Amino acid sequence: MTDIQALYTAVLEGDAPATRELVRQALQEGVDPQKLLDETLIPAMDEVGRRFETNEYFVPELLVAARAMKGALELIRPLLAVRGAEPAGKVVIGTVRGDLHDIGKNLVAAMLEGGGFEVIDLGVDVPPEKFVAAVREQGAQIVAMSALLTTTMPGMKTVIEALEQNGVRPKVKVMVGGAPVTQRYADEIGADGFSDNASGAVRVARSLVVV
Amino acid sequence: MGNVIAELAAHGPVITDGAWGTQLQARGLPIGDCPDAWNLLHPDRVQSVAQGYVDAGSQVILTNTFGANRIALERHGLADRAAEINRIGVAISRRAASTRTKVFASMGPTGKMLAAGEVSPEAVSAAFLEQARALAEGGADALVIETMSDLQEARIALEAARQTGLPVVVCMVYGAGRDGDRTIMGHTPEETTEALVASGADALGANCGNGPVQMLPICQRLRAVTHLPLWIKPNAGLPEIVEGHAVYHMTPEEFAMEAIALVQAGSSFIGGCCGTGPDFIRTLQRFLA
Numbered sequence: 001m002t003d004i005q006a007l008y009t010a011v012l013e014g015d016a017p018a019t020r021e022l023v024r025q026a027l028q029e030g031v032d033p034q035k036l037l038d039e040t041l042i043p044a045m046d047e048v049g050r051r052f053e054t055n056e057y058f059v060p061e062l063l064v065a066a067r068a069m070k071g072a073l074e075l076i077r078p079l080l081a082v083r084g085a086e087p088a089g090k091v092v093i094g095t096v097r098g099d100l101h102d103i104g105k106n107l108v109a110a111m112l113e114g115g116g117f118e119v120i121d122l123g124v125d126v127p128p129e130k131f132v133a134a135v136r137e138q139g140a141q142i143v144a145m146s147a148l149l150t151t152t153m154p155g156m157k158t159v160i161e162a163l164e165q166n167g168v169r170p171k172v173k174v175m176v177g178g179a180p181v182t183q184r185y186a187d188e189i190g191a192d193g194f195s196d197n198a199s200g201a202v203r204v205a206r207s208l209v210v211v
Numbered sequence: 212m213g214n215v216i217a218e219l220a221a222h223g224p225v226i227t228d229g230a231w232g233t234q235l236q237a238r239g240l241p242i243g244d245c246p247d248a249w250n251l252l253h254p255d256r257v258q259s260v261a262q263g264y265v266d267a268g269s270q271v272i273l274t275n276t277f278g279a280n281r282i283a284l285e286r287h288g289l290a291d292r293a294a295e296i297n298r299i300g301v302a303i304s305r306r307a308a309s310t311r312t313k314v315f316a317s318m319g320p321t322g323k324m325l326a327a328g329e330v331s332p333e334a335v336s337a338a339f340l341e342q343a344r345a346l347a348e349g350g351a352d353a354l355v356i357e358t359m360s361d362l363q364e365a366r367i368a369l370e371a372a373r374q375t376g377l378p379v380v381v382c383m384v385y386g387a388g389r390d391g392d393r394t395i396m397g398h399t400p401e402e403t404t405e406a407l408v409a410s411g412a413d414a415l416g417a418n419c420g421n422g423p424v425q426m427l428p429i430c431q432r433l434r435a436v437t438h439l440p441l442w443i444k445p446n447a448g449l450p451e452i453v454e455g456h457a458v459y460h461m462t463p464e465e466f467a468m469e470a471i472a473l474v475q476a477g478s479s480f481i482g483g484c485c486g487t488g489p490d491f492i493r494t495l496q497r498f499l500a
Contacts, residue, residue: 054389055387055388055389055393057397058387058388058393058394058395058396058397059324059326059395059396059397060326060396060397061397063324063326063327097243098242098243099243100243100286100287100322101322102322103322103323103324103327106324106327106329124286125243149242149243150450150452150457151236151242151243152242152243153452180450180452180457181452182452184452185452
């Protein structure tokens with residue numbers, strides 16, 4: 001029998017080879033992939049997020065855990081796809097136009113993936129029409145935007161307006177984040193969610209798809 | 212020739228400069244454009260920023276080369292002009308400098324995360340070496356590796372910078388963690404100091420991230436673990452976001468009062484980061500006189 005507790009610990013400690021090996025073993029033994037994801041892997045990533053928010057973990061720990069989780073998902077995703085299981089949700093993510101910073105956005109994308117979301121990463125300097133097109137073509141439920149600069153932050157409002165003008169705003173929830181972004185600013189521009197860290201972003205995304 | 216950093220520090224406190232990005236924006240740099248490219252496009256306007264600090268009383272001014280490493284320039288399609296942008300950047304500050312002003316050349320982060328595998332250590336090292344050599348050729352008096360969040364990247368930059376033979380200042384950004392005393396990668400002032408001293412830094416410090424009040428304990432802790440000169444450049448307090456723009460409410464007088472505490476805590480080099488301008492330096496000069 002695969003040691004499920006060891007798998008949980010492997011993700012928590014960011015041990016990618018051990019994570020992969022334990023997932024492989026568990027699947028071979030017939031453990032249900034959805035159960036493995038929901039009851040062990042995602043809870044481990046949630047604990048990673050919790051430790052990050054309480055300052056026990058910093059960025060490097062977050063990165064290695066996300067990498068271990070990614071390896072696990074590569075084994076599990078195809079099995080779930082075969083049986084037509086849906087991810088927790090589909091997120092289109094990008095850094096807004098004029099802003100070339102991607103570190104924060106990449107961290108959020110990694111944590112969202114670790115949280116069971118399918119993430120479509122549009123990259124940096126993303127024009128509003130590209131967000132709109134991605135929502136239309138990919139059927140995403142969430143648009144997540146990042147900005148590092150106070151000067152590019154207003155681009156978030158432009159994207160929300162573009163979603164409205166193209167009639168897709170009612171289909172998606174919008175979440176925003178980045179160094180200068182505040183809850184107040186998120187409210188001001190009519191975003192549905194805000195987080196000031198990558199771990200909190202997962203919680204926000206979950207609350208948005210539930211509604 | 213003696214080490215310019217040690218010589219200046221021996222007769223300190225030394226007043227450095229304030230922010231450059233906002234000063235360039237005030238002169239028409241469009242949002243999202245590459246500030247470093249202005250060394251080629253508008254050297255006169257860049258020089259007027261440097262001149263503003265020299266006139267305000269800065270004894271050390273930096274250069275408009277913060278983002279002029281090949282990796283950061285690549286995002287603007289300017290990677291192959293890195294050497295040129297750096298050489299000219301030093302020349303511009305040199306033109307503004309008086310005979311007693313020193314020109315320390317700025318080297319900022321690549322904007323890519325080593326720990327995430329976004330870029331290799333070899334590529335980062337090569338980019339910083341290219342930049343440091345160009346800054347040295349341009350005639351910089353010293354190099355300042357600044358606004359570093361990642362100790363690993365800072366060490367690579369330091370090792371590259373030292374190959375020029377110029378003295379090197381390294382300053383990190385603190386502000387993460389429960390007590391705001393960590394880098395985002397989780398390192399404390401004590402940990403960064405141990406590593407950077409071992410790698411041969413000539414001065415250490417902190418910039419950005421925090422206002423001067425939050426910077427004081429960082430400065431004290433650095434002072435407690437190294438005898439090297441300290442270089443401190445806080446922001447003008449913590450910003451408030453008003454209608455999408457960062458507004459710093461701290462006045463030059465309030466800033467100067469707190470900066471004096473930083474000098475008393477052992478900072479040899481004192482200046483400002485985000486939200487500060489020539490008026491802050493002028494007031495600081497008056498308060499320290």
